[in-house]
Amino acid sequence: MTELDEAAEPLVRQRLMPAGSWDWHIPTPFSQGWKVGDLVFVGGQLSxxxxxxxxxxxxxxxxTRNVFEAITRVLEEGGATWRDVVKLNTYYCCDEIGDAVQEFWEKMTRxxxxxxxxxxxxGTAIRxxxxxxxxxxxxxxxIAVVGSGGAISRR
Incomplete structure (x- = not known):
């Protein structure tokens, strides 16, 4: 064991299940999110x-608004805000074609x-x-890093 190993404390894990969030209709062990150390992992949120x-x-x-409000609740329960988010994955369904796809995308993005x-x-957006x-x-x-929102380097 090295000095570094001896000095390292185990990361505290906290399950995040904000009140009012949807839950599975069958018993599962899934969580809305987890806080591990200064990291907050928000699971896939739906409307x-x-x-x-x-x-x-x-x-x-x-x-989209409902999904982002659900993410906000999980972030807040983990002590984070949108300024702390470092990675965002978005999955969307659009059966439209032509100009309708562009309109759908623009509405979602606004x-x-x-x-x-x-x-x-x-960010990653996947159709x-x-x-x-x-x-x-x-x-x-x-994924968010708690407290990182105020320390953004603009390099």
């Missing part, structure tokens, strides 16, 4: 009520930008054929 039912069927703006600071996190159940149009997950 769902407490029972997992779709909210805002067919409305990408409403679903809502997302209401939450994201400048400069924002690194998928489907999510957990029919009717869900967007799912997103995030």
């Amino acid at each position: 769902a009520d407490e029972h997992g039912n779709v909210i805002g069927r067919g409305d990408i703006e409403l679903q 809502v997302r930008l209401e939450y994201l600071p400048t400069p924002g996190p690194v 998928v054929a489907g999510l957990m159940y029919n009717g869900f149009l967007i799912e997103a997950d995030a």
Whole structure:
């Protein structure tokens, strides 16, 4: 064992399950998020009520807002804010073609930008054929570093 090993304290893990968040309709061990040390991992969030039912069927703006509000609740429970988010993954379903895809994307992105600071996190957006159940149009997950929002280097 090295001096570094002896000095290192085990990282504290905290399960994040904000009140009002949806839960699985069957028993599972999944969590809305985890805080491990200064990191907050937010699991995939959907536009769902407490029972997992779709909210805002067919409305990408409403679903995006609900997803980002759900992420906000998990972040807050872990002591983080959107300024602390360093990675954002977005999965979205769009059956539209042509100009309708662009309109769908723009509606979704306008809502997302209401939450994201400048400069924002690194991000990935993936168009998928489907999510957990029919009717869900967007799912997103995030990783944050608690307290990092005030110490942004602009290099």
